[in-house]
Amino acid sequence: QKEVEQNSGPLSVPEGAIASLNCTYSDRGSQSFFWYRQYSGKSPELIMFIYSNGDKEDGRFTAQLNKASQYVSLLIRDSQPSDSATYLCAVNILNRDDKIIFGKGTRLHILP
Amino acid sequence: GAGVSQSPRYKVAKRGQDVALRCDPISGHVSLFWYQQALGQGPEFLTYFQNEAQLDKSGLPSDRFFAERPEGSVSTLKIQRTQQEDSAVYLCASSSAVKNSPLHFGNGTRLTVT
Numbered sequence A: 001q002k003e004v005e006q007n008s009g010p011l012s013v014p015e016g017a018i019a020s021l022n023c024t025y026s027d028r029g030s031q032s033f034f035w036y037r038q039y040s041g042k043s044p045e046l047i048m049f050i051y052s053n054g055d056k057e058d059g060r061f062t063a064q065l066n067k068a069s070q071y072v073s074l075l076i077r078d079s080q081p082s083d084s085a086t087y088l089c090a091v092n093i094l095n096r097d098d099k100i101i102f103g104k105g106t107r108l109h110i111l112p
Numbered sequence B: 001g002a003g004v005s006q007s008p009r010y011k012v013a014k015r016g017q018d019v020a021l022r023c024d025p026i027s028g029h030v031s032l033f034w035y036q037q038a039l040g041q042g043p044e045f046l047t048y049f050q051n052e053a054q055l056d057k058s059g060l061p062s063d064r065f066f067a068e069r070p071e072g073s074v075s076t077l078k079i080q081r082t083q084q085e086d087s088a089v090y091l092c093a094s095s096s097a098v099k100n101s102p103l104h105f106g107n108g109t110r111l112t113v114t
Helices: none
Strands: A004-006 A011-014 A019-025 A033-038 A045-050 A054-058 A061-066 A071-076 A085-093 A099-102 A106-111 B005-007 B010-013 B019-024 B031-037 B044-050 B053-056 B065-068 B075-079 B088-095 B109-113
Touching (some): A019 A033, A045 A061, A045 A071, A099 B044, B075 B088
Parallel strands (some): B010 B109
Antiparallel strands (some): A054 A061, A061 A071, B044 B053, B065 B075, B088 B109
């Protein structure tokens, strides 16, 4: 099992709908979880981070963490065409010296 | 500085040449990471530092890759005898604390080996 897994997509969502992005991780001891957005040809930019079980909301974005099931998700409400990008999930891996490991990313396409 | 600065922005090297990529992290940031990102893939971990100490270099693909951060600030990633498979974007990121802090990325260096 890979340390951080994401569906590569593309995930197509109509404008105005909710986009749901998922990520699973292998290290039960992981404590920090991050979502980054990456536009083509650009570097990743932080959208949200979450450390505790449950939901964390920031504007149109909600991060959800379930440590028992080892998954973290990102919901984007009222999706806009500008949300079209690759979304990277990143997790700290304790059994690898607390490094931050990225998934391969999910490509999201918002349909106008 | 205001953000993580990487140079050069683009580098073209002939196969067999040595290259050096520079990363200047956000002032005061303790941790510094290097990642390699191939087209259409997520960033792959290469190595990371806490201050001047290189805590993990398990992601370096071969002994042709070497990274240093001698004074705990600027870091250099060196690739010797470049090969075509080294072509990728090399991303540097820094964070403010030892654990659990988000990474802030530079713009990356796009290396093309011909």
